[in-house]
Amino acid sequence: MSGQSKADRAYDIVLYGATGFVGELTAEYLAGHAPEGLRWAIAGRSAEKLAALRERLPGGAEIGVLQADVSDPAAVRELARQTRVVATTVGPYITYGEELVAACADEGTDYLDLTGEPEFVDRTFVRHDARARETGARLVHAAGFDSIPHDLGAYFTVRQLPQDVPITVDGFVRAAGMLSGGTFNSALTGFSRTRQTAAAAQDRKRHEPRTVGRRAYAPVSAPRFAKEIGAWALPLPTIDAQVVQRSARALSCYGPDFRYRHYAAVKTLPFAVGGVAFVGAVVAAAQVPPVRRWLGDRLKPGEGPSAERRAKSWFSVRFVGEGGGRRVFTEVAGGDPGYGETAKMFAESALSLALDDLPPSAGQVTTAVAMGDALIERLRAAGITFRVVSSQ
Numbered sequence: 213m214s215g216q217s218k219a220d221r222a223y224d225i226v227l228y229g230a231t232g233f234v235g236e237l238t239a240e241y242l243a244g245h246a247p248e249g250l251r252w253a254i255a256g257r258s259a260e261k262l263a264a265l266r267e268r269l270p271g272g273a274e275i276g277v278l279q280a281d282v283s284d285p286a287a288v289r290e291l292a293r294q295t296r297v298v299a300t301t302v303g304p305y306i307t308y309g310e311e312l313v314a315a316c317a318d319e320g321t322d323y324l325d326l327t328g329e330p331e332f333v334d335r336t337f338v339r340h341d342a343r344a345r346e347t348g349a350r351l352v353h354a355a356g357f358d359s360i361p362h363d364l365g366a367y368f369t370v371r372q373l374p375q376d377v378p379i380t381v382d383g384f385v386r387a388a389g390m391l392s393g394g395t396f397n398s399a400l401t402g403f404s405r406t407r408q409t410a411a412a413a414q415d416r417k418r419h420e421p422r423t424v425g426r427r428a429y430a431p432v433s434a435p436r437f438a439k440e441i442g443a444w445a446l447p448l449p450t451i452d453a454q455v456v457q458r459s460a461r462a463l464s465c466y467g468p469d470f471r472y473r474h475y476a477a478v479k480t481l482p483f484a485v486g487g488v489a490f491v492g493a494v495v496a497a498a499q500v501p502p503v504r505r506w507l508g509d510r511l512k513p514g515e516g517p518s519a520e521r522r523a524k525s526w527f528s529v530r531f532v533g534e535g536g537g538r539r540v541f542t543e544v545a546g547g548d549p550g551y552g553e554t555a556k557m558f559a560e561s562a563l564s565l566a567l568d569d570l571p572p573s574a575g576q577v578t579t580a581v582a583m584g585d586a587l588i589e590r591l592r593a594a595g596i597t598f599r600v601v602s603s604q
Contacts, residue, residue, distance in 0.1 A: 229301035230254035237555035320347035356554035374536030389525035403498035428460035
């Protein structure tokens with residue numbers, strides 16, 4: 213797909229799912245921060261809701277409106293043809309994402325989502341990576357709190373260390389915030405599909421080329437007290453470590469042998485035990501369909517925390533990197549992780565794909581591979597911290 217043919221499209225960015233909770237926050241961010249001349253549109257299945265949203269947005273008269281239902285392949289494909297970048301908030305992606313990512317891969321359109329669903333990411337790789345490489349489309353998943361702070365934070369940490377040496381990085385996550393209904397229901401769906409997720413991972417291994425001459429891995433470690441941060445470290449079985457590992461496999465700056473471990477950091481042992489017990493209970497409940505539906509109804513898609521509650525939320529990810537006889541402590545930090553900052557990260561990622569001079573890439577790629585330094589600078593300018601705390 214040539215740059216000229218992409219430039220001829222009607223829009224630079226289409227935000228799909230714009231009337232959902234995170235979608236509306238992203239639309240508000242784009243309306244307030246998009247550079248002059250950006251051609252963008254909001255999209256979804258309800259023309260009435262889209263029109264009402266456009267009326268509320270600053271400069272709404274200049275924003276396009278596209279109606280398309282994810283269950284209509286022809287409408288989704290037409291949407292992908294009209295833009296250089298599609299950014300979609302519509303999940304669970306394993307349920308609603310297939311037609312859109314397929315259309316983007318076929319049409320050479322860059323695709324961006326917020327998924328934290330490993331099954332969807334692995335199935336997308338198997339089904340659409342090769343086609344996206346042919347057309348030049350970049351398929352970028354997990355472009356919110358899952359997994360930008362962790363992926364770009366590990367990349368930022370590695371850049372502070374000597375090159376061409378074995379490197380280890382540990383990430384420790386602290387956060388205070390609330391879930392939206394969409395995120396909660398996506399998590400329940402993922403918890404209920406453990407067998408399908410494992411099968412998708414195995415299928416990916418059969419199709420994915422092996423890294424030659426280098427190694428990158430992300431083992432799940434046992435809980436421990438981490439003296440380096442003065443807190444209990446609980447392994448986080450989220451998609452974030454997988455994303456970091458894929459960045460390390462793709463980029464030589466991670467060195468010949470790279471290891472990443474991903475943790476939640478908690479101050480006290482009772483809180484750590486309680487957190488593990490709570491997550492275990494939710495996972496167990498998700499295996500029983502009536503219980504899963506009941507839990508999903510407690511916080512429905514489209515619902516989320518108030519602006520006042522979001523204003524009190526925050527996140528901090530501390531990284532400890534070692535390599536070549538050096539040790540560095542870094543931090544990525546910001547405000548409300550799930551919504552305010554996720555909308556910011558998502559919007560800036562879409563702007564980066566559409567507007568920045570980026571290194572060549574195609575197929576399924578991570579945020580570090582696709583956007584790397586350019587996205588870090590965008591996020592810093594937007595108020596998210598990337599800093600070196602100390603080095604030894």
